[in-house]
Amino acid sequence: MASVDTTTNAGQLLAAASGGRRRRGDRIFSNAATAAGVTILALLAGVAVFLVVEGLPAVTASASELPGGKSLVDYVAPLAFGTVLAAAFAALVAVPLAVAVALFITHIAPPRIALTLGYLVDLLAAIPSIVYGLWGIFVLGPATVPVMKWLEENLGFIPFFKGPASTTGRAMFVAGLVLAVMILPIVSAVAREVFSQTPRKLQEGAQALGATRWEMIRMTVLPFGKSSIISGAMLGLGRALGETMAVTIILSVSGVVTFNLISQSNPSTIAANIALDFPESSGLAINTLIATGLVLFAITLVTNMAARAVIARQNTAE
Amino acid sequence: MTPPVQEQATVEGGALASAKIAGGVLPGWATYAVVIAGAALAAAVLLATGAFTVALMLLFAVPVAAVGLYCWSRAVEGPRRAKDRVLTLLIASAFALAMLPLISLLYEVAKRGIPGLSLEFFTSDARGVINGGGAAHAIVGTLVITGVAALISVPIGIMAAIYLTEYGTGKLRRALTFFVDVMTGIPSIVAGLFAYALFEIFFGPGIRLGVMGSAALAVLMIPIVIRSAEEVLKIVPNHLREAAYALGTPKWKTITKVVLPTAFAGLVTGVMLATARIIGETAPLLVTTGVIDSLNSDPFNGRMQNLAVYAYNEYRSPGVMKQASYDRAWAAALTLIAIVMILNVVARLIYRRYKTEIR
Secondary structure, eight states, X not given: OXXXXXXXXXXHXXXXXXOHHHHHHXXXXXXXXXXXXXXXXXXXXXXXXXXXXXXXXXXXXXXXXXXXXXXXXXXXXXXHHHHHHHHHHHHHHHHHHHHHHHHIIIIISOHHHHHHHHHHHHHHXXXXXXXHHHHIIIIIHHHHHHHHHXXXXXXXXXXXXXXXXXXXXXXXXXXXHHHHHHHHHHHHHHHHHHHTTSOHHHHHHHHHTTOOHHHHIIIIIHHHHHHHHHXXXXXXXXXXXXXXXXXXXXXXXXXXXXXXXXXXXXXXXXXXXXXXXXXXXXXXXXXXXXXXXXXXXXXXXXXXXXXXXXXXXXXXXX | OOOOOOOHHHHHHXXXXXXXXXXXXXXXXXXXXXXXXXXHHHHXXXXXXXXXXXXXXXXXXXXXXXXHHHHHHHHHHOHHHHHHHHHHHHHHHHHHHHHHHHHHHHHHHHHHHGGGOOHHHHHOOOTTOSSOOOOHHHHHHHHHHHXXXXXXXXXXXXXXXXXXXXXXXXXXXXXXXXXXXXXXXXOHHHHHHHHHHHXXXXXOTTOOOXXXXXXXXXXXXXXXXXXXXXXXXXXXXXXXXXXXXXXXXXXXXXXXXXXXXHHHHHHHHHHHHHHHXXXXXXXXXXXXXXXXXXXXXXXXXXXXXXXXXXXXXXXXXXXXXXXXXXXXXXXXXXXXXXXXXXXXXXXXXXXXXXXXXXX
16 A cells, blocks of 8 residues: 555656646546546435435325325335345345355365356356346246145245245245345355455464364354355345346235244335336326335345444455 | 454364364264255155155254264363354354355256247337337436446545545545445335436426436445445555656545556446346336336436346236246246346456556
């Protein structure tokens, strides 16, 4: 970092020492770069401002004018519940798997093929969400039906698996699994990054003391990566909260509030509700949907900022 | 991103030594043998109960093998080595499990997508055709919308990355770094709503334009471009900049003539990967570009179709001949995946072929 600063100063000094012609070129370029940076911040602020402006009519309108004749809070609450339920389930499934995947790539697979394996996992992130949706409804859903039936029969006493089990696969369980597959590469990328940075001294020290590979992983790699696993999980959660198409296609929504993961009637999510209703809406209904979008934006923003703050704190601690 | 070069020799040497102290050591093929035996046992039991499927066999093979391996290894090598072997097996199985969706997905998309592919699919639109037609309008729409999004994102993104690596100091730089990261987490549907809200204020309610979709995609693409560009600009060695300054080159010329050319291959790769990430976005286009059956290649005039929304609509409202519609949805999905894969592969080839060796 220090060397960058000295060169910057040297460059500025040089520029200052030579004639004004050069200074002008520098000034224009540096201003353009700064302007681009400020534009990004303005853009992010703009997203918030425009959503607020367009969502405000729905906030101030009376309940009877809104779609369904419910107040905005009553309208958003079940959707927010569904959003959080789907995302939490997805994160619960994806995080342990993602950590195992990251461990496998960084510490267990032969180094020769590790790069290729990492590329394969990244490929999961490159697949468009619409394709995940189609795969979920046509392939994973039908394949999961017997599993959900088994869960209902054997674990039906747990509220999550109360049933009656869906016979088409259009259940929260399937949507959550698809979301889990979608966020796995994100969580695993964060975990991989930090696992590979575990100090070699620690790893070799553990092995020199006779630790097996698993003991070495448990005593050095996992403690070193703990906070990154947490922040990676939150990034994944943020992605799952806002994911739209897979949920839109898979869930058969009925607006109920239930923890039941395997039944045919599910709560919708904010994003899926927008995707389903927006194309056919007009007037105040549009404002209402934008207001729900604002709620989603706020939830994901808080999740992401918390995750990034954890990462930033760890980077400075090193 | 590069995984550490594990010193396999050290690891195995250590393992061997500890095993020798403990007593015996299992042969090298032990794990594979136990897994195969576990699979065979699971298959036998399932066949006997008449519930045999490949999925169930694999599901039961791993726990059976884990228990078998633990007992065997514990008897020969002691509990610590046994635990090590079982957890290694479980972690490897978890990786295999994570790969299953990828394999299944690629296989199914290829299998179900190919029947829908035809010359008509690529050459004609669906105007005035009931239950049929092609997706040319969607393909053109995808390319135009994504192209315009890239035109917006690339200059802003790369200039912002230049700011971050070459100029930025203090609070603004820290804020920008933080919020670019936060921006990568904006839900795509929210980006779509933003574009809609922005254009509605100027053009009135119900507006649908191709360029609105581009604006939404740009919100998603800019942070990805910045991240990747910053990454490659950072690894341009300082001595190149210092050499340029020593020759009296102004800073802006140093950046445009030395830094950017050095990082060029990395920048191109980053832009292509970012394009691949957004080309399949559906939700933001669903709320901004509208639905249309005929070809429109003017992003500033009227609705535009695109592949992702096309696939969604063919699935959602299949019409009378359901299967033909589903075939078209899968064909569109296959086309999208093919575009994404081609972009990914070409991006990596470009990087490997043209990257500047940095010493």
